[in-house]
């Protein structure tokens with residue numbers, strides 16, 4: 001059964017309320033989640049909240065309709081990336097409509113999608129749903145994907161959604177696959193000393209640069225490992241060292257150096273390949289370092305290891321989107337990571353599709369077009385048809 005489209009002003013109001021919560025990743029989000037829970041409570045058959053160990057951050061998983069398998073999960077993250085208000089023409093945590101755009105942090109990534117879902121929930125709840133709609137909202141997606149794994153654990157033994165729509169800002173283009181996102185911080189501990197006597201010390205900066213060079217030298221091999229029919233651009237797994245810091249002064253041998261790096265695997269085997277190669281490089285460097293200073297160390301901390309959304313030709317999630325969008329829409333791939341890879345790995349077929357442009361996300365003056373919100377609303381409203389038969 002079709003549902004009446006909510007007026008766009010209703011969506012905008014929900015969006016204004018969500019943007020007003022400065023839910024920057026790694027900071028508490030329980031106020032935002034409590035607000036959404038209050039909105040959803042009258043329409044839900046079940047709402048499950050799960051928390052991090054500090055209890056200041058929460059995921060929400062709401063069910064509208066019967067506790068049955070085969071529902072559709074609308075998945076979003078509640079957090080946003082940080083802002084520097086000086087770079088913004090409008091206050092970043094005030095949703096500000098200027099013409100056909102609504103500006104504010106998170107309007108595109110991805111509170112606009114969440115606002116559309118919230119506006120539709122009462123309409124879906126009024127239907128005689130045979131299968132449920134689920135609204136999933138996570139914390140800390142933008143910095144380590146800490147929330148989604150906890151939410152996924154809590155789904156064990158509960159009715160299984162047949163598909164997830166992860167509403168990241170794809171400009172309403174259907175995305176069927178994305179690269180993985182593996183992020184690390186590596187710390188090299190050497191021994192400081194006077195730079196006039198370098199052989200009596202162990203430079204952490206010098207050894208870090210050799211480690212980094214070895215990582216960059218893997219690029220050609222990673223390019224060679226790409227599948228011939230890779231849908232990605234570039235087609236292969238890439239690496240990047242984004243931040244390096246170490247040492248005290250020009251005339252001292254650096255005792256410590258750490259660097260932040262990532263890889264974006266197109267296939268899970270590539271991550272293992274990089275790790276194996278770097279373990280061999282590391283063993284050689286450590287042997288040299290420890291010959292001078294036995295306490296020398298190279299330690300790598302994983303910030304996150306998020307597998308990509310792998311391409312699946314026969315995907316129930318793609319089938320769902322084809323029926324919602326009508327016709328045979330093109331299916332793209334992207335190089336950025338989302339929670340869709342985690343949901344897919346947990347057995348929930350997933351696609352990425354949502355309002356807003358990824359090019360304005362994570363930047364000052366982020367915005368979403370009102371037209372995108374209207375189009376998103378119209379497509380999601382058709383879920384009513386899907387889930388009543």
Ligand SMILES: [Zn+2]
Nearest residue numbers: 077109110168
């Ligand atoms: Zn996002």
